[in-house]
Amino acid sequence: MGFCWRTHVWIIFLLMIAVTSLWAEEKKLTLNALDIFSLIEANGDHAFAITDADFAIAQARLIQAKSALNPDLMLNAVGQNFRSIENNIAEIYGASKECMPGYDSGKKELEVVATSYDTVRAKLPLISKKHTVLLEGLALFYNLHTSELKLRAYNEIHASAYVRWDRAKEQLKLAQIGPVEVSKALMRVEKTRLDYFVERTRNNNYRMRLEELINQPLPDELISPPIAPEITPYEADREKFAEIVLRRNPQMLALLNKSKAAGIRPSAINKLPSERDSGNAGHSNHDRPQRNCLAAKESRINALMELKRRQLRTEAHMALMNRADNFQRIIAARAEFDFAQKYLLRSQQLYSLERDTNLGEAMFKHSQAEAELIRATSAYRLESAGIAVLLGDHPSKGLERNYLASLLGPNKVFTGDFVPKSGSGFGQDDQNKLN
Numbered sequence: 001m002g003f004c005w006r007t008h009v010w011i012i013f014l015l016m017i018a019v020t021s022l023w024a025e026e027k028k029l030t031l032n033a034l035d036i037f038s039l040i041e042a043n044g045d046h047a048f049a050i051t052d053a054d055f056a057i058a059q060a061r062l063i064q065a066k067s068a069l070n071p072d073l074m075l076n077a078v079g080q081n082f083r084s085i086e087n088n089i090a091e092i093y094g095a096s097k098e099c100m101p102g103y104d105s106g107k108k109e110l111e112v113v114a115t116s117y118d119t120v121r122a123k124l125p126l127i128s129k130k131h132t133v134l135l136e137g138l139a140l141f142y143n144l145h146t147s148e149l150k151l152r153a154y155n156e157i158h159a160s161a162y163v164r165w166d167r168a169k170e171q172l173k174l175a176q177i178g179p180v181e182v183s184k185a186l187m188r189v190e191k192t193r194l195d196y197f198v199e200r201t202r203n204n205n206y207r208m209r210l211e212e213l214i215n216q217p218l219p220d221e222l223i224s225p226p227i228a229p230e231i232t233p234y235e236a237d238r239e240k241f242a243e244i245v246l247r248r249n250p251q252m253l254a255l256l257n258k259s260k261a262a263g264i265r266p267s268a269i270n271k272l273p274s275e276r277d278s279g280n281a282g283h284s285n286h287d288r289p290q291r292n293c294l295a296a297k298e299s300r301i302n303a304l305m306e307l308k309r310r311q312l313r314t315e316a317h318m319a320l321m322n323r324a325d326n327f328q329r330i331i332a333a334r335a336e337f338d339f340a341q342k343y344l345l346r347s348q349q350l351y352s353l354e355r356d357t358n359l360g361e362a363m364f365k366h367s368q369a370e371a372e373l374i375r376a377t378s379a380y381r382l383e384s385a386g387i388a389v390l391l392g393d394h395p396s397k398g399l400e401r402n403y404l405a406s407l408l409g410p411n412k413v414f415t416g417d418f419v420p421k422s423g424s425g426f427g428q429d430d431q432n433k434l435n
Helices: 002-029 033-043 045-067 107-173 179-214 238-248 250-269 288-352 359-390 403-408
Strands: 072-084 089-101
Touching: 033 107, 033 179, 045 107, 107 179, 107 250, 107 359, 238 250, 238 288, 238 403, 250 288, 288 359, 359 403
Parallel strands: none
Antiparallel strands: 072 089
8 A cells, every 4th residue: 555655656756747847848948039139149150250250350450550550670781891911801891780669750650540440340340240140030030930820821721621622522422513623622722732831941941040040959839929019119200310320320330430540541651750860861752642542542431421321311210110010010910810810719600500611711811810910020029129230239129118218218299290090090999989
């Protein structure tokens, strides 16, 4: 009796350990957007390797310029002394060579300053490129969630088409339908199978690329899709936002530092030493072509800066407008998902009463609507993360609710935009009231 009791307790203990292990494994495999960022930053060295090279080269040039701040000045002196002796004619040669540090009137110092700007210029695009890799990982993560639901939807519609084809063959034997209807049902089966195969390939591509970035396998099925926001996003002043983007964007700051470096280098050309002694020794140089070349480069950089200003201003306006559009897309997707849920429930009720046999189509619409909701939510969050990158911040900052409010202040009402009537959208408090 005691043995059975101990065995029973031991079995319960093992079951508890197994359940706890499964729960821990499931918890470990649950990933969100911040987890993806952390995994890419920790394991995405190969993705950052190329971008790191640009900064390493600029840093090496800075070290080289600083080490050569005072270049060596080589002084050579050669003398000869002749002395004649009656029985011996000899020549005495003497030579001396001295190496000493000589000051170059600030030429190298200006070059160091210019190279410092070049180093900053190389570092700023590096930040943008790393953030771009993080955004790619976030987009893959969201696309994989959507693809999982689409796979389920295609599997459901394919199963429904297969059942219809099987039923059509039985009806053909009973002479209830003709061969044309059977052929049509088979065509539907093969088309839905193709849709499933294409989406499966796309899903595999998303999964492989994301696993490369995070350097670890993903769970077979993702179970933590992004949650759709319900609160209206912050309405930012687009012109004010564009001004902040121009001041903080890494690419714009890189061009600014490049312009500063280009402006300093022509000044360094005239910084040549001029040594004069009683022997009236001097120097001359032909620096006009070099100055003209540097001036042309500076002019080109300034033109690129103006072009970048215009591009960033457009990107700033479009980023805010796209985010607002994506939020409205979320509202529309939530309304569609609400309809799909009700439609599926009614189809299930009719199917149980044997009054409707099109349950597979209702399940397909439900999965498609859920996939669209996740796709809309992903587009909104990806645009929000892109706004942070546009401002030179980490993309995770853009996922914070009050990120833009902390930069731009409270909401403002814009009279230049058309604003639909309040309460007319899905999810509002008065959605069931007539307007």
